[in-house]
Amino acid sequence: MESLNPATGDVIDTFDEDDESAVDEKLQRATDTYDEWHRQPIEERQRLISNAADVLRENKREYAETMTAEMGKPIESAVSEVEKCAWVCDYYAEHAAEFLQDEHIGTEPDVESYVSYEPLGPVLAVMPWNFPFWQVFRFAAPNLTAGNVGLLKHASNVPGCAMAIQEVFEEAGYPDGAFTTLLVGSDKMEDVIADDRLAAVTLTGSEPAGRAVAETAGSHLKKTVLELGGSDPFVVLPDADIEDAAKTGARARCINSGQSCIAAKRFVVHDDVYDEFMDEFAAEMESLTVGDPMDEDTDIGPQAREDLMNDLHEQVEESVDAGATVELGGEPLDRDGPYYPPTVLTEIPEDSPAAREELFGPVASVFRVSDVEEAIRRANDTTYGLGASVWTQDKRRAKEVAREIEAGMVFVNELVKSDPRLPFGGVKDSGYGRELSEHGIHEFVNEKTTWVSDVSHSEGGVE
Numbered sequence: 282m283e284s285l286n287p288a289t290g291d292v293i294d295t296f297d298e299d300d301e302s303a304v305d306e307k308l309q310r311a312t313d314t315y316d317e318w319h320r321q322p323i324e325e326r327q328r329l330i331s332n333a334a335d336v337l338r339e340n341k342r343e344y345a346e347t348m349t350a351e352m353g354k355p356i357e358s359a360v361s362e363v364e365k366c367a368w369v370c371d372y373y374a375e376h377a378a379e380f381l382q383d384e385h386i387g388t389e390p391d392v393e394s395y396v397s398y399e400p401l402g403p404v405l406a407v408m409p410w411n412f413p414f415w416q417v418f419r420f421a422a423p424n425l426t427a428g429n430v431g432l433l434k435h436a437s438n439v440p441g442c443a444m445a446i447q448e449v450f451e452e453a454g455y456p457d458g459a460f461t462t463l464l465v466g467s468d469k470m471e472d473v474i475a476d477d478r479l480a481a482v483t484l485t486g487s488e489p490a491g492r493a494v495a496e497t498a499g500s501h502l503k504k505t506v507l508e509l510g511g512s513d514p515f516v517v518l519p520d521a522d523i524e525d526a527a528k529t530g531a532r533a534r535c536i537n538s539g540q541s542c543i544a545a546k547r548f549v550v551h552d553d554v555y556d557e558f559m560d561e562f563a564a565e566m567e568s569l570t571v572g573d574p575m576d577e578d579t580d581i582g583p584q585a586r587e588d589l590m591n592d593l594h595e596q597v598e599e600s601v602d603a604g605a606t607v608e609l610g611g612e613p614l615d616r617d618g619p620y621y622p623p624t625v626l627t628e629i630p631e632d633s634p635a636a637r638e639e640l641f642g643p644v645a646s647v648f649r650v651s652d653v654e655e656a657i658r659r660a661n662d663t664t665y666g667l668g669a670s671v672w673t674q675d676k677r678r679a680k681e682v683a684r685e686i687e688a689g690m691v692f693v694n695e696l697v698k699s700d701p702r703l704p705f706g707g708v709k710d711s712g713y714g715r716e717l718s719e720h721g722i723h724e725f726v727n728e729k730t731t732w733v734s735d736v737s738h739s740e741g742g743v744e
């Protein structure tokens with residue numbers, strides 16, 4: 282496996298892929314470790330996830346540079362990403378015991394009935410390259426603390442990140458096999474998922490990858506959590522603070538160089554404020570600095586791979602051929618590396634890629650609407666349902682609109698963001714299940730019902 286720097290085209294490192302017997306050995310080790318690990322007291326598991334937070338903070342610059350080198354994330358965001366990973370570890374170190382304590386439910390007199398939350402076993406995480414640390418930690422922190430063990434199949438362009446993450450857990454003092462990176466291609470996933478030793482699968486990635494994994498896991502009756510793509514609407518109503526909306530909108534579109542499932546992608550703007558919003562939004566987009574991801578002042582780095590930038594450009598070209606207008610950008614930059622500029626499209630035809638597909642790069646699609654009902658219809662006019670952002674100063678209306686939007690997360694007067702304290706996930710083709718918060722730690726546990734009758738009331742009994 283080759284790790285390539287998208288900004289320079291240089292090979293950073295090469296890694297030997299795991300062969301069949303290496304994968305088998307790793308799965309067996311994970312299984313054996315699980316046997317011991319899930320019997321550890323919760324306090325011990327909390328202590329170790331807290332250690333992991335310390336390891337992350339101690340080495341944050343090094344991990345950030347690994348990310349920036351492998352997938353082009355601007356360095357300042359890469360440092361913040363490592364800090365956020367430490368936060369999610371701290372969060373479960375503090376709250377896991379409370380989230381996993383038995384839930385007593387009153388049923389009948391002289392009966393003790395309760396739900397306990399017990400781990401399932403080895404869980405496979407298939408993870409993408411765009412937030413190569415964060416997406417893994419938001420799986421690993423709750424799951425390892427719940428008593429599961431983790432196997433990571435990371436995207437093949439970030440093997441250095443995958444290995445660095447495994448080292449975080451080793452340094453934190455986790456037993457060998459509690460968290461293991463599999464260095465394999467996607468073609469090996471079917472066998473791993475089918476393996477009896479594997480309990481469940483979580484995937485963050487594209488819709489086709491999600492469908493394939495869910496199909497295999499389903500045929501083996503294994504639970505899945507899927508966090509797939511998004512085409513998040515960013516709805517601007519007439520009473521919005523336009524300056525704030527335009528500034529935040531540009532940030533929301535270009536976060537991670539535009540390569541985020543929860544980036545704002547379709548801007549749905551009320552006619553009354555359309556011109557004002559467009560002027561400010563285009564100016565904000567234009568002001569973002571595209572450049573070397575190692576430079577602290579860079580807002581937008583290279584796209585993570587040349588082929589991905591070419592796909593993005595093809596979507597823009599097809600939309601323009603169909604009749605869309607380019608207000609800003611629209612052509613790859615004339616420099617080495619897959620750099621795509623902030624781009625704004627308007628007058629977008631219904632069936633063009635800019636209206637229908639996820640655009641995974643710094644390209645904003647802007648739609649003009651004439652009333653709130655049309656705004657809601659337009660916001661929901663997508664197969665995706667991950668996040669949405671709504672801008673209005675009328676709180677009551679904001680909440681009404683939020684209820685009408687088909688998405689897993691709605692943020693009012695704020696961009697869509699993940700937060701360890703809040704559930705994260707989508708509906709429709711954006712997937713199912715939730716990560717983070719109390720909801721996330723309950724996804725891969727056996728919610729076991731126990732009913733204990735008072736002995737004096739039981740008729741039978743052990744002879």
Ligand SMILES: O=CCCCC(=O)O
Binds near residue numbers: 411412540541699
């Ligand atoms: O592609 C998905 C991005 C998720 C980013 C986040 O959780 O903040």
